[in-house]
Amino acid sequence: MDLSGPVLKTLFSETSHSKKPFRVIKTKIVKDDSFEIQKSVKDWCDVENLDLVVTTGGTGFGVRDVTPEAVQPLFEKSCTGITHAMIKASLEKTVFAALSRPVCGIRGNTIILTVPGSPKGAKENIQAILNVLPHAIDLVRGETGENVHAQLRVESHECVHHDHKHGDKHQYSSTSLFGPALNIITEHSNTLSPIKVPVDENLIGMVLAEDVVARLPVPGYRASILDGYAVVASDGPGIYPVVGVSIANTSHLPADKLLPGQIARITTGGPVPPGATAVVMVEDTTLIRASADGLQEESVEIHVQVNDGANIREIGSDTSVGSIVARKGELLSAVGGEIGVLASVGVCVYRRPVIGVLSTGNEVIDHKNTLELKYGQIFDSNRPTLFSIAKATGFEVKDFGIVDDDPKELEKTLNTALTQVDVLVSTGGVSMGELDLFKPTLEKSLGATIHFGRVKMKPGKPTTFATLSGTSGAPEKLIFGLPGNPVSATVTFYLFVLPALRKLAGYENWNSPILPAELTDKLSLDPRPEYHRAVISFDHSKGKFMATSTGHQISSRMLSLRSCNALLKLPEKTDQCKELDKGSTVDAILIGQLS
Numbered sequence: 337m338d339l340s341g342p343v344l345k346t347l348f349s350e351t352s353h354s355k356k357p358f359r360v361i362k363t364k365i366v367k368d369d370s371f372e373i374q375k376s377v378k379d380w381c382d383v384e385n386l387d388l389v390v391t392t393g394g395t396g397f398g399v400r401d402v403t404p405e406a407v408q409p410l411f412e413k414s415c416t417g418i419t420h421a422m423i424k425a426s427l428e429k430t431v432f433a434a435l436s437r438p439v440c441g442i443r444g445n446t447i448i449l450t451v452p453g454s455p456k457g458a459k460e461n462i463q464a465i466l467n468v469l470p471h472a473i474d475l476v477r478g479e480t481g482e483n484v485h486a487q488l489r490v491e492s493h494e495c496v497h498h499d500h501k502h503g504d505k506h507q508y509s510s511t512s513l514f515g516p517a518l519n520i521i522t523e524h525s526n527t528l529s530p531i532k533v534p535v536d537e538n539l540i541g542m543v544l545a546e547d548v549v550a551r552l553p554v555p556g557y558r559a560s561i562l563d564g565y566a567v568v569a570s571d572g573p574g575i576y577p578v579v580g581v582s583i584a585n586t587s588h589l590p591a592d593k594l595l596p597g598q599i600a601r602i603t604t605g606g607p608v609p610p611g612a613t614a615v616v617m618v619e620d621t622t623l624i625r626a627s628a629d630g631l632q633e634e635s636v637e638i639h640v641q642v643n644d645g646a647n648i649r650e651i652g653s654d655t656s657v658g659s660i661v662a663r664k665g666e667l668l669s670a671v672g673g674e675i676g677v678l679a680s681v682g683v684c685v686y687r688r689p690v691i692g693v694l695s696t697g698n699e700v701i702d703h704k705n706t707l708e709l710k711y712g713q714i715f716d717s718n719r720p721t722l723f724s725i726a727k728a729t730g731f732e733v734k735d736f737g738i739v740d741d742d743p744k745e746l747e748k749t750l751n752t753a754l755t756q757v758d759v760l761v762s763t764g765g766v767s768m769g770e771l772d773l774f775k776p777t778l779e780k781s782l783g784a785t786i787h788f789g790r791v792k793m794k795p796g797k798p799t800t801f802a803t804l805s806g807t808s809g810a811p812e813k814l815i816f817g818l819p820g821n822p823v824s825a826t827v828t829f830y831l832f833v834l835p836a837l838r839k840l841a842g843y844e845n846w847n848s849p850i851l852p853a854e855l856t857d858k859l860s861l862d863p864r865p866e867y868h869r870a871v872i873s874f875d876h877s878k879g880k881f882m883a884t885s886t887g888h889q890i891s892s893r894m895l896s897l898r899s900c901n902a903l904l905k906l907p908e909k910t911d912q913c914k915e916l917d918k919g920s921t922v923d924a925i926l927i928g929q930l931s
């Protein structure tokens with residue numbers, strides 16, 4: 337008769353797990369047959385997906401005691417500590433506990449325990465580990481239970497100095513405010529080395545690494561400003577023979593120069609013939625006689641007196657040789673002016689940083705790979721969002737995909753990525769959960785230096801910044817661990833990553849512009865300084881920018897970023913100030929277009 341089964345069932349039912357009792361939902365009596373035992377345990381782990389499977393009996397020294405040998409091959413991980421705790425507790429009661437051979441392990445999300453068959457022994461063993469079981473189950477399930485929470489609060493408490501000597505606990509230096517955190521980042525964002533590049537549209541968004549000096553004059557020849565006739569100005573008005581034509585880069589003249597009393601047809605930009613001293617626009621002339629075929633004018637009347645030099649761009653009048661046409665530090669904008677100026681010369685610009693982006697999380701699924709989500713899964717919105725911002729702001733991104741919450745996989749991907757990029761941006765896994773592995777992996781496996789791991793701001797509290805020294809004089813790599821929440825990832829990209837990218841690319845002004853804006857409604861304040869998503873627009877009647885909140889600001893709600901073009905800098909809530917009134921003026925960080 338099974339006596340220990342009911343004893344354990346009662347014990348579990350009386351025990352609280354996350355304020356709910358354990359529920360024993362399966363019981364079964366199995367013969368002392370390895371195959372039968374394995375089949376049942378495997379079924380409960382793999383098919384039923386139970387949190388905990390406990391076998392009683394078959395752990396002794398008897399010939400028919402085969403449970404440990406049957407169960408052990410099913411383990412993916414051994415739980416030696418639990419086994420020790422059980423044996424230790426029993427040994428304290430009787431030395432005969434030494435004749436028990438329990439084994440404990442993990443298969444998938446299930447913990448498997450083998451305890452003795454005697455009701456007393458079984459109860460003692462389970463009681464010995466009952467307190468750690470909820471915590472263990474939470475960890476194996478990847479959830480954050482209260483025990484885990486308490487443990488992690490110790491493990492990641494804020495400290496000012498980063499110190500490896502604090503034992504095994506993870507301690508990541510914390511910066512309390514956004515400003516100092518950004519300063520740390522920009523101190524490490526050293527402008528990359530200059531490169532020589534051809535002048536084309538790829539220059540947009542690049543910064544000149546040296547002054548650009550004109551090597552050639554513009555124009556390189558005397559060029560006409562108008563369509564008309566090249567003349568000798570001192571000839572004055574009158575009827576003249578048309579002796580030649582100067583169109584664009586071709587010039588047909590009977591002699592090597594225009595003589596007084598002669599004129600030549602010329603088009604805009606065409607080379608003014610030697611001897612000509614001015615150009616008269618065609619509107620100030622009349623055709624007197626044309627050739628027989630009507631294609632060529634033979635004589636033309638000039639109606640106006642022009643001065644020497646009229647309507648001629650002299651050599652070098654736009655740009656003289658040796659003049660500085662663009663200065664070091666100048667940003668080559670998309671408006672086109674700078675690129676147009678440089679079109680005649682080669683340029684040296686700062687290399688633009690290469691950025692790697694990856695998402696982390698077992699629940700994160702690439703939206704391009706499936707249209708279906710299983711329970712608990714979510715689509716990866718962070719990578720497409722960050723790619724878009726990077727592209728729109730002129731930076732090249734490499735995609736490192738989605739990485740599971742697995743330290744080895746994370747380490748492998750980070751190592752690969754860091755050989756290819758200047759800046760690595762990862763999202764997720766930086767907060768307090770037990771699957772938040774980014775910081776320990778960076779520090780322990782990659783040897784990176786974490787400069788801060790928390791910032792007093794909303795959103796973006798767990799934002800992490802680290803650096804990894806470059807090999808053989810190469811610049812250090814910048815590593816950003818942005819929070820997984822999509823809004824937090826996006827906002828912190830704008831606030832932390834973009835300034836770093838701009839500084840690496842040589843921008844003198846790397847921060848986004850800030851405008852004063854008036855609130856159209858009152859806003860409640862948060863205990864953390866907040867970067868509140870809003871739409872700002874210029875109100876012509878008031879002569880100022882107006883800011884309207886995008887609504888509920890929870891960090892998971894991407895809709896709070898829809899149409900948003902600014903982040904309002906809101907101060908933290910104090911006893912004296914809990915909200916900002918309608919009409920208050922706040923700083924608005926411009927992140928999008930003004931409409």
Ligand SMILES: Nc1nc2c(c(=O)[nH]1)N[C@H]1C(S)=C(S)[C@@H](COP(=O)(O)OP(=O)(O)OC[C@H]3O[C@@H](n4cnc5c(N)ncnc54)[C@H](O)[C@@H]3O)O[C@H]1N2
Pocket residue numbers: 695696697699700714715716717718719763764765766767768769772795796797798818819820821822824891
């Ligand atoms: N006990 C505490 N818990 C949390 C704290 C805290 O201080 N104490 N901070 C909260 C804050 S604030 C944030 S922000 C989040 C940050 O979490 P993690 O960076 O660790 O990110 P995950 O846990 O991996 O994911 C959080 C959330 O975001 C979703 N997610 C993750 N990746 C993506 C993606 N690529 N696309 C879309 N959504 C994504 C994920 O499913 C979670 O819902 O931590 C709080 N917790």
Ligand code: MOO
Pocket residue numbers: 793794795796797798819821824891
């Ligand atoms: O600080 Mo988290 O980024 O608000 O949600």
Ligand SMILES: [Mg+2]
Pocket residue numbers: 764765766767768769771772820
């Ligand atoms: Mg987390």
